[in-house]
Amino acid sequence: GQQLNxxxxxxxxxxxxDVSMNCTSSSIFNTxxxxxxxxxxxPVLLIALYKAGELTSNGRLTAQFGITRKDSFxxxxxxxxxxxxxxxxxxxxxxxxGNQFYFGTGTSLTVIP
Amino acid sequence: xxxxxxxxxxxxxxxxxxxTLRCSPKSxxxxxxxxxxxxxxxxxxxxxxYEEEERQRGNFPxxxxxxxxxxxxxxLNVNALxxxxxxxxxxxxxxxxxxxxxxxxxxxxxxxx
Numbered sequence: 001g002q003q004l005n006x007x008x009x010x011x012x013x014x015x016x017x018d019v020s021m022n023c024t025s026s027s028i029f030n031t032x033x034x035x036x037x038x039x040x041x042x043p044v045l046l047i048a049l050y051k052a053g054e055l056t057s058n059g060r061l062t063a064q065f066g067i068t069r070k071d072s073f074x075x076x077x078x079x080x081x082x083x084x085x086x087x088x089x090x091x092x093x094x095x096x097x098g099n100q101f102y103f104g105t106g107t108s109l110t111v112i113p
Numbered sequence: 114x115x116x117x118x119x120x121x122x123x124x125x126x127x128x129x130x131x132x133t134l135r136c137s138p139k140s141x142x143x144x145x146x147x148x149x150x151x152x153x154x155x156x157x158x159x160x161x162x163y164e165e166e167e168r169q170r171g172n173f174p175x176x177x178x179x180x181x182x183x184x185x186x187x188x189l190n191v192n193a194l195x196x197x198x199x200x201x202x203x204x205x206x207x208x209x210x211x212x213x214x215x216x217x218x219x220x221x222x223x224x225x226x
Binding site: 004031033035040041042043044045048050088090092100101102103104105106 | 117119146148154155156157158161169171203212213214215216217218219220222
């Protein structure tokens with residue numbers, strides 16, 4: 001299946017710093033979702049994007065749907081210790097007649113108090 | 114509003130055995146997707162059910178099968194278990210039409226010995 005490339009693979013930051021991560025695909029997507037997963041739990045949906053260029057916020061989190069429709073970005077402002085976890089992007093192809101999502105490889109975030 | 118629920122939480126099986134995992138979708142959702150997540154990796158799509166039929170399938174062998182019931186709940190069955198089947202199995206629910214946001218359950222941790 002399709003593989004989404006997520007970067008960076010891991011991040012170690014100081015509390016209060018801003019975080020940026022991105023996800024790229026070789027295919028055009030019509031939906032991007034961003035999830036956060038903590039150990040032993042299922043992914044929790046953070047932000048959903050449906051239009052190229054769309055910028056959507058959820059508290060300190062902001063995500064953008066790239067204008068090429070092959071990438072997406074997630075920013076976290078003023079990080080706090082509870083932001084720790086693995087962040088996954090997921091994309092749905094425009095050619096997909098169902099709603100199968102392809103997942104990225106994840107970005108592991110560690111926040112140092 | 115109940116979210117996605119899965120049972121059991123943990124399961125230990127022996128090679129060659131069979132296992133059944135269960136999922137109840139979020140209220141108002143009619144589509145269930147199953148994912149396998151190996152340690153340190155992103156979720157991999159197994160298959161998707163709506164209207165009680167398998168609609169899409171990822172790159173998984175026929176040992177993996179499923180079922181959806183009239184109340185939209187679903188089961189994942191895995192036959193002839195292999196050591197490599199050890200993983201977190203995630204169920205995600207969504208609406209077939211309209212917004213395609215997927216919400217995940219907490220997962221079932223399967224260990225094959």
